[in-house]
Structures are given as structure tokens and as C-alpha cells.
Amino acid sequence: AGCPHRGLFYNLNRLKVFVSGDIGCYTLGFLPPLSAMDACVCMGASIGMAHGMDKALGQEGLGKVVAVIGDSTFLHTGINSLINSVYNKGCSTVIILDNRITGMTGQQPNPASGTTIGYDPAPTIDIPELCRAIGVKHVRTVNPHELEATYQVLQEEIERPEVSVVIARFPCVLTVDEKKRRKYPFHTVVDNCTGCTMCLRLGCPAINWQPLTPEQAKAMGKxxxxxxxxxxxxxMCIGCGQCLSLCKFDAISKGEERA
Ligand code: SF4
Ligand code: SF4
Known part of the structure; x- marks a missing residue:
């Protein structure tokens, strides 16, 4: 619960674009209800695949193809494909899921995290500056927990007829610092819930669906x-706020601080 990637994939599902995926914890974005990854071949392949598609499709592919890749994978084997996309005048959008950690293979830091594997201070690669140095003119950073703001940026960059990079940056809930962060779990105001299911579209494991028979619904005043x-x-809830922004019925509320 509270994974920042969830908000990004929720928005990609809304945008109905072809998502060229990569290897990492975020590969799980292919699963329902997010269902927002259409292809995944091997580590570092996402950007090259998206570039191949935009070249093959030409004008027809404009605004339809994005690549998603984690910060660690980008630094490991994705950067070379971004160089190639810029050099060969591609037009796909690259989304770097920067969760400040190497999530899938042990949660170790990477060259953009600021520490060594032993948590000693280390030089930090500035991913936005790195992308600009490669030649990407449009590099934007979003907080993927802010669903609507992220949607707007994605929509603008996906329509752009040249390579652009969106960095979805928020630390993984499993990082040492995030584990220490104060938590304000949310709760459902059951009386207000209409069962619209909007919040369930995030697939957050902290949100459970409670089925009702007509008799039970009536007894609850619904x-x-x-x-x-x-x-x-x-x-389970860590108070990321994604579900709150989707509920139109004041049925989700911020709770008290939890240690
Ligand atoms: S705030 Fe909502 S989406 Fe975020 S962890 Fe809690 S229940 Fe899940
Ligand atoms: S979005 Fe709000 S009203 Fe809809 S199911 Fe979730 S809590 Fe209930």
C-alpha cells in the first residue's frame, strides 16, 4: 500500500497509450486493475522498443507510445537507448520511475540515491540534468501521488512531437527514510460511500470491497x-492520498498520526 508507481500507472491506463515496459517492481503495472503495460522484453529494452515503434508508425504513432523504466534500470541499461532516440529524432515519451531505490532486487541504493550500498554518502547523479545533457529539451518532474497534476503533464508531453522525459519521483515506501516518516492513515466514512468503485481502480491492497445484499444496503441507509x-x-494504509483525490463523495478522510 502507498506505492507511488500506482498513481502513474493509473494515469497511463486513463490515457490509453501503448506502454513499453521494463524490468523492475513496476512491471507489475501490467496487472489489473491498473493494466497499463503492453510489452516487456528484457532489462533496458523499454526505450528502444518505444523508439522502434515511433519510427515504424511515423505520424500515426504520435501521442500513442510511451516507455516506462525505473531509475536504477535507466542508469544500468536504459540511458543508451535514450541517447539513440534523441540522436535519431524520435518522438516517444520516456517516463522514468524514480523511487530512489533499486526496488525489485534487494532495495539497494543506486547511483541516483546519494549513498553507497553500505549507506555511506556517495556522488549523486542528477537524472533531469543527465537527460538534458543527452539533448532532451523537455524534462519534467512530477509527484505521482498527485494524480491530476501528473495526468496533465503526461498528456502534454505525450502529444509532443519529439522525445521528452517525465520523471515520476517519490521514494518507495520501503526505503529507510520512508519507513521512519510519520504516517497519517486514511479511513472510509462508510455512511458517505456510494460504492462508486473509483478508489478501487488504484488496486491499493489497503482498500477492501465489502459486498452488500439489497437488504444489508437498506439496513445501512443506502x-x-x-x-x-x-x-x-x-x-496497511500509509496515507499516500491517492484514493482521497478520486473520491467525489467525501467518503475518505485523513486519520490521526501513527508512529
Ligand atoms: S491513502 Fe488510499 S491509496 Fe494511499 S495507501 Fe491509503 S488506502 Fe491506499
Ligand atoms: S471512491 Fe469514495 S464513494 Fe467511491 S467507493 Fe471509494 S470511498 Fe466509496
Whole structure:
């Protein structure tokens, strides 16, 4: 619960673009309900595949193809394909999922994290500056937990007829610093929940669907046709706020601080 990648993939699903994926924890973005990864071949392949598609499709592919790649994978084997895309005048959008960690293979730091594997201070690669040095003119950074702002930036960059980079930056919930961060878990105001299921589209494991029979719905003062309601498990929720921004019925509320 609280994974920053969830908000990014939620938005890619909304945009209905072809997502060329890569290897990492974020490969799980292919799973429903996010269902926002269409291809994944091998480590570092996402940017090259997207570039190949934009070259093959030409004008027809404009605004339809993005590559997603983690910060660690980008520095490992993705950067060379970005150089190639700029050099060969591609037009796909590259989204770097910068969660400040190498999530899938042990949560170790990487050259953009600022520490060595032993957590001693180390030189930090500035990913936005690195992309500009390669020749990418449009480099933007978003907080993927801010769903609407991220959507707007993605929409603008995907339409751009040249290579652009969007860096979705927020630390993984498993990093040492995030584990120490104060948590304000959210809770469901059950009386207000209409069962619209919008919050469930994030696939957050802290949000559970509670089915209702017509009799149960009526007994709770809801419309008989309401099929259920959402219930947040406050022990799992870390208060990322993504679900709050999707609920239009004031049925999700911020809770008290938890150690
Ligand atoms: S705030 Fe919502 S989306 Fe974020 S961890 Fe809690 S229940 Fe999940
Ligand atoms: S909590 Fe809000 S978004 Fe989630 S099902 Fe209920 S009304 Fe819909």
C-alpha cells in the first residue's frame, strides 16, 4: 500500500497509450486493475522498443507510445537507448520511475540515491540534468501521488512531437527514510460511500470491497441497488492520498498520526 508507481500507472491506463515496459517492481503495472503495460522484453529494452515503434508508425504513432523504466534500470541499461532516440529524432515519451531505490532486487541504493550500498554518502547523479545533457529539451518532474497534476503533464508531453522525459519521483515506501516518516492513515466514512468503485481502480491492497445484499444496503441507509462499499484497512494504509483525490463523495478522510 502507498506505492507511488500506482498513481502513474493509473494515469497511463486513463490515457490509453501503448506502454513499453521494463524490468523492475513496476512491471507489475501490467496487472489489473491498473493494466497499463503492453510489452516487456528484457532489462533496458523499454526505450528502444518505444523508439522502434515511433519510427515504424511515423505520424500515426504520435501521442500513442510511451516507455516506462525505473531509475536504477535507466542508469544500468536504459540511458543508451535514450541517447539513440534523441540522436535519431524520435518522438516517444520516456517516463522514468524514480523511487530512489533499486526496488525489485534487494532495495539497494543506486547511483541516483546519494549513498553507497553500505549507506555511506556517495556522488549523486542528477537524472533531469543527465537527460538534458543527452539533448532532451523537455524534462519534467512530477509527484505521482498527485494524480491530476501528473495526468496533465503526461498528456502534454505525450502529444509532443519529439522525445521528452517525465520523471515520476517519490521514494518507495520501503526505503529507510520512508519507513521512519510519520504516517497519517486514511479511513472510509462508510455512511458517505456510494460504492462508486473509483478508489478501487488504484488496486491499493489497503482498500477492501465489502459486498452488500439489497437488504444489508437498506439496513445501512443506502440505496438497495448499492452493491457494496469500500473499506480502508488503516493498519496497511500509509496515507499516500491517492484514493482521497478520486473520491467525489467525501467518503475518505485523513486519520490521526501513527508512529
Ligand atoms: S491513502 Fe488510499 S491509496 Fe494511499 S495507501 Fe491509503 S488506502 Fe491506499
Ligand atoms: S470511498 Fe469514495 S471512491 Fe471509494 S467507493 Fe466509496 S464513494 Fe467511491
Amino acid at each position: 440505496k438497495e441497488k448499492q452493491k457494496g462499499y469500500a473499506l480502508i484497512n488503516e493498519d
